[in-house]
Amino acid sequence: MVVKLKAIIIKQDRMGINSKMIVKKGVHFFLYLRYCSKDNIYDLCCNKNYRNLEIPLATTDRSFVTNVWDFFCSLKLTLFLLISLALTSIIGTILPQGALPPEYVAQISATKLQIYTKLGFFDMYHSWWFIALLYVFSLNLVSCSIKRLPHVFKFISEPTLVLGEGQRNSFSLKKELSFSGPVEKGKDRLVEFLGKEFSTPVITEQNGEYHLFAQKAAWCRLGVYVVHFSILVIFVGAIIGSLAGYKGYVTIVEGTSVNAFEGRNGQQMPLGFEVLCEKFNVDFYATGAPKEFRSILTILEKGKPVPGYSQVKVIVNEPLTYKGITFYQSSYGQANEGGEHFISVTPKNGGAPEKLTVRDGVVVTLKDGTTFKLLEATQEVRQFAPGFSGPAARIEVTRKGAAPQTFIAFKNFPEVNAQRGDALIFGYEGTNAKQYTGLQVAKDPGVWVVWLGCALMVIGISVAFFMSHKRIWVVVSKGHARMYGNASKNQAGFQMQFEDISEKFHVIKI
Amino acid sequence: MTSSMFFNITTFAYLISTVVFFAFLASKNKSLGIAGSFIAYAGLAVQTVAIALRWKESYDMGVGHAPMSNLYESIVFFSWTIILLFAYIDIRYKYRIVGAFVVPFALLGMAWAQLGMNTGIEPLVPALQSNWLLYHVITCFLGYAAFAVACGISIMYLLRTAMEGTNSSAPAGGLMSMFPPLKVLDDLNYRSIMIGFPLLTLGIITGAAWANYAWGTYWSWDPKETWSLIVWFVYAAFLHARITKGWVGKRAAWLSVIGFAATIFCYLGVNLFLSGLHSYGNSKM
Numbered sequence: 032m033v034v035k036l037k038a039i040i041i042k043q044d045r046m047g048i049n050s051k052m053i054v055k056k057g058v059h060f061f062l063y064l065r066y067c068s069k070d071n072i073y074d075l076c077c078n079k080n081y082r083n084l085e086i087p088l089a090t091t092d093r094s095f096v097t098n099v100w101d102f103f104c105s106l107k108l109t110l111f112l113l114i115s116l117a118l119t120s121i122i123g124t125i126l127p128q129g130a131l132p133p134e135y136v137a138q139i140s141a142t143k144l145q146i147y148t149k150l151g152f153f154d155m156y157h158s159w160w161f162i163a164l165l166y167v168f169s170l171n172l173v174s175c176s177i178k179r180l181p182h183v184f185k186f187i188s189e190p191t192l193v194l195g196e197g198q199r200n201s202f203s204l205k206k207e208l209s210f211s212g213p214v215e216k217g218k219d220r221l222v223e224f225l226g227k228e229f230s231t232p233v234i235t236e237q238n239g240e241y242h243l244f245a246q247k248a249a250w251c252r253l254g255v256y257v258v259h260f261s262i263l264v265i266f267v268g269a270i271i272g273s274l275a276g277y278k279g280y281v282t283i284v285e286g287t288s289v290n291a292f293e294g295r296n297g298q299q300m301p302l303g304f305e306v307l308c309e310k311f312n313v314d315f316y317a318t319g320a321p322k323e324f325r326s327i328l329t330i331l332e333k334g335k336p337v338p339g340y341s342q343v344k345v346i347v348n349e350p351l352t353y354k355g356i357t358f359y360q361s362s363y364g365q366a367n368e369g370g371e372h373f374i375s376v377t378p379k380n381g382g383a384p385e386k387l388t389v390r391d392g393v394v395v396t397l398k399d400g401t402t403f404k405l406l407e408a409t410q411e412v413r414q415f416a417p418g419f420s421g422p423a424a425r426i427e428v429t430r431k432g433a434a435p436q437t438f439i440a441f442k443n444f445p446e447v448n449a450q451r452g453d454a455l456i457f458g459y460e461g462t463n464a465k466q467y468t469g470l471q472v473a474k475d476p477g478v479w480v481v482w483l484g485c486a487l488m489v490i491g492i493s494v495a496f497f498m499s500h501k502r503i504w505v506v507v508s509k510g511h512a513r514m515y516g517n518a519s520k521n522q523a524g525f526q527m528q529f530e531d532i533s534e535k536f537h538v539i540k541i
Numbered sequence: 542m543t544s545s546m547f548f549n550i551t552t553f554a555y556l557i558s559t560v561v562f563f564a565f566l567a568s569k570n571k572s573l574g575i576a577g578s579f580i581a582y583a584g585l586a587v588q589t590v591a592i593a594l595r596w597k598e599s600y601d602m603g604v605g606h607a608p609m610s611n612l613y614e615s616i617v618f619f620s621w622t623i624i625l626l627f628a629y630i631d632i633r634y635k636y637r638i639v640g641a642f643v644v645p646f647a648l649l650g651m652a653w654a655q656l657g658m659n660t661g662i663e664p665l666v667p668a669l670q671s672n673w674l675l676y677h678v679i680t681c682f683l684g685y686a687a688f689a690v691a692c693g694i695s696i697m698y699l700l701r702t703a704m705e706g707t708n709s710s711a712p713a714g715g716l717m718s719m720f721p722p723l724k725v726l727d728d729l730n731y732r733s734i735m736i737g738f739p740l741l742t743l744g745i746i747t748g749a750a751w752a753n754y755a756w757g758t759y760w761s762w763d764p765k766e767t768w769s770l771i772v773w774f775v776y777a778a779f780l781h782a783r784i785t786k787g788w789v790g791k792r793a794a795w796l797s798v799i800g801f802a803a804t805i806f807c808y809l810g811v812n813l814f815l816s817g818l819h820s821y822g823n824s825k826m
Contacts, residue, residue: 110788113775113777113781117778120767121767124811124815156767323670324667348673473757475753475759481749485750493739
């Protein structure tokens with residue numbers, strides 16, 4: 032059903048938002064105009080282009096398709112989605128995500144576990160319902176834009192050039208100028224004035240009056256749509272990343288190389304080249320806190336180092352990228368294979384020290400029947416024994432017929448080793464065990480799309496929040512000219528500008 | 542003079558400012574309002590010096606870094622940004638009384654930091670050794686501060702509506718007569734969030750950029766990331782709510798308070814109750 036708009040009465044609520052429009056036969060209905068700001072409505076109502084606007088009346092016999100369309104365009108849906116996304120997101124920050132730790136499984140009841148698993152709570156950000164929320168969110172964004180963008184474009188491209196009588200009363204910013212000269216001259220003078228003080232006006236002649244219209248930054252009304260579009264761009268980037276990219280992990284023992292890494296689901300994935308770990312080191316601050324985790328990596332193609340990718344330092348916050356694949360310093364540890372430790376045993380009453388080569392946890396028997404084993408070793412003891420530094424080992428010594436004793440033997444502190452009251456002095460001399468470096472491996476061809484989306488979002492938000500569409504009308508009639516001003520945002524700021532222009536306007540001599 | 546002394550003076554200044562603002566509320570004496578603002582500004586000046594000094598001290602110790610690397614330093618910076626934003630609102634919109642509901646946030650932060658936390662300068666763990674730290678922390682905390690200001694203003698709004706609601710016959714007397722009109726409070730709330738939302742957006746984006754640079758993934762649904770997104774959703778809802786009927790005024794004020802509660806949880810709750818990438822103290826890479 033289509034009715035012709037006969038009269039529109041605009042009621043403003045406290046917030047200056049239009050809510051009611053009355054059409055023929057007193058039928059109340061909400062127009063898409065309700066989303067526009069006050070001046071948009073005035074423009075639309077008073078612009079003769081819209082005066083005979085045909086508007087589909089909201090009746091109960093609307094088609095199903097219209098209902099669905101209105102549902103997806105509605106701001107209520109937007110609010111519902113934003114709040115639902117916020118609330119449901121909390122679940123994933125409270126429940127463990129991904130592989131469940133056994134302690135967690137042990138403490139939760141079987142039914143709960145089953146329900147949570149069914150609902151996808153343990154991988155909720157990838158669960159069907161969360162993804163579905165995001166899709167509906169995208170659909171909502173697209174529908175709203177499709178519905179409103181044409182109006183905004185029309186608003187920008189076909190501005191209200193002529194102010195109707197009723198419209199003029201609605202302006203809070205206005206100024207009048209009386210002059211005695213001819214209308215033509217007044218018009219020319221004011222066109223020049225507006226051009227100089229604000230922006231070049233469009234001139235319309237109507238009923239012996241001249242209507243001058245000048246505006247600035249009309250396009251900033253598009254800012255909010257740029258923000259909405261940017262969200263979609265970020266989603267596209269994320270989808271590209273999840274389809275064409277991958278993430279994984281690789282450990283490389285010092286002095287060895289790998290040509291594959293472990294993907295998220297545990298399978299081995301080829302790199303297409305080799306990565307050699309030359310060396311791994313950890314530096315510490317004096318406090319014992321780690322200062323730098325450092326891998327020295329070399330990329331090999333067919334067994335040969337690639338120029339520019341030889342002996343590259345990779346630390347946290349400084350990754351290495353080769354052929355679109357990036358390696359991030361992520362963890363480290365002591366490699367198991369080939370781990371031999373060197374222990375010196377010196378009799379306290381003098382005598383030559385005995386050098387022994389031992390393995391982790393393997394019991395060694397000395398000449399006098401004393402047995403010992405190395406429990407654990409570290410190349411930097413500072414974090415375990417404040418005040419000490421360098422390599423150290425925890426060893427368990429059992430004197431013949433005595434209870435086992437456990438203590439730490441240092442490399443750099445022989446005097447501390449000697450202080451231990453015993454007939455034998457144990458010292459730790461280091462290891463030939465190698466360390467491994469743990470690297471995150473990632474390839475994400477969608478990441479640039481995500482950054483593009485982020486840049487668009489920042490630009491869009493800056494425009495939408497901090498720029499304002501400013502408009503000035505001047506109606507020149509016989510004997511006087513009236514100036515009206517309006518801004519889409521920051522009224523206070525525009526008021527100052529308008530008053531500034533008004534003062535100059537008021538003293539124009541024609 | 543050490544930075545820690547200056548921080549103590551700052552805390553004291555915010556305490557005096559809060560007391561003076563409360564006295565202003567009770568007495569409606571304009572000069573008390575001016576005094577409250579100026580004591581807060583003096584505190585801000587001292588705090589600025591203190592932060593600069595702490596920065597320098599870290600270099601003197603040989604572990605030079607911006608003073609934004611742990612909970613203590615971040616909460617000090619948060620207090621600083623809150624007073625900075627208050628100064629902006631005070632100077633720009635001339636509603637001094639807002640101070641009575643905003644300065645206490647800064648006071649709480651400083652008091653907690655000075656009394657309950659380890660104030661020592663610590664070297665940067667490898668994960669934080671990046672220029673992104675500065676951009677990320679500054680944008681996030683300026684955003685948080687704007688939300689704190691918005692929350693203070695919303696509390697004023699809710700107090701005023703509650704008072705006016707109970708005895709609608711009499712014009713709000715007593716304390717309420719000092720408050721800006723409801724429409725102004727609603728507008729100030731909106732303006733504060735208009736400042737906070739872009740900054741939070743920038744904070745999330747710089748965080749994502751940094752995460753991608755350091756770990757190879759710009760978004761990993763870590764609790765901190767997720768909570769920052771929750772905060773973003775709440776304020777996005779607030780902004781959209783303003784253009785639909787029935788979601789302005791009281792409901793908008795509640796959304797703003799909820800938004801700030803979520804912000805505080807994002808900032809502190811995640812670190813204290815949940816585990817993740819932002820547990821600064823741990824030596825995770």
